[in-house]
Amino acid sequence: MSSTASVLLYSSDAGVRAQVRLAVGRRPAPDVPPVGFVECATLSAVLLTLETVPIDACVLDGEAVPAGGMGVCRQIKNEIFQCPPVLLLIGRPQDAWLADWSHADAVITLPPDPVEIAAALATLLRAMR
Template sequence: MQSSATVLVYSDDANTRAQVRLAAGRRPAADVPPVEYVECATLPAVLERLEEGGIDVCVLDGEAVPAGGMGVCRQIKDEVFRCPPVLLLIARPQDAWLATWSRADAAVALPVEPVELAEALAALVRSRLAVEA
């Protein structure tokens, strides 16, 4: 098992980024490695960090301004070679179709519910580590 998984959390709102970190915790499930978080508040920071590599999963805020997570997701799925799986935070469950349009791998509603977020994040970490194995 990999020693840790790196999760990029994108939101222009520091409180949303903190919610994600606190809800998922350092280990979202017993069968995944501990998680290290990289926080980004702007689209250029997300693109730069993905270019550097080493990101296992992205968590993107669909409500981020000015670049919303749905558009960011679609862009990185098109532009980033071997793009990591993406967990999209959506404002309403009815927005799930937009998450599908953006090609997100999973979506959870805001405000985050800790168990739901941890389960979704753990599933994406597992899928990423399986691809790399």
């Protein structure tokens, strides 16, 4: 991992992307590097980014349309060699079983709670060390 952790942030909603950036801040925890977000609004952008840019972790919006983050997570976990860990944002706690189906490494509900999302992302980034 470089001096800045690259985090792919996928959502078709610019407002959700802004909420995540604001909730995480520049550094999710003192013992992990500052984060730089690579924002994607489409599935094709996610796939291209993962093939061309070194990414340390992904944050995917399970409520994105037309390609939801759960399906995107399952696809990249099955298709991308050494796929980075994925934090999945779900709309309802009852959808946790779908998040498990998608092979997500961590799950939180929307809207993102700053403490919860920072802790979850920091855990994923620590695992990449």
